[in-house]
Amino acid sequence: MACVTGKKAYPTKERALEALVDQRGRFEYRSNSGPINVYHCDDCGEWHFTSKGDMHEYLQSADIQKRIADQREAEYWERKLR
């Protein structure tokens, strides 16, 4: 569903968080910039990313931090070898 905010919408909080982890793995965000949390939208009833507020605790977990770091390293080598 298209949303008036123009942001990409995810049907559930879990899906939005997974996509957020994926995005942070693919782009070089500094730890305190870029999307860090998700919120439920009153306009479309789905979930969007936000860069405001505190980082979601899911993103702060060691497992997820490692996953993001591993993915970034993979992306780095992929760009370098392209």
Ligand SMILES: [Zn+2]
């Ligand atoms: Zn929305």
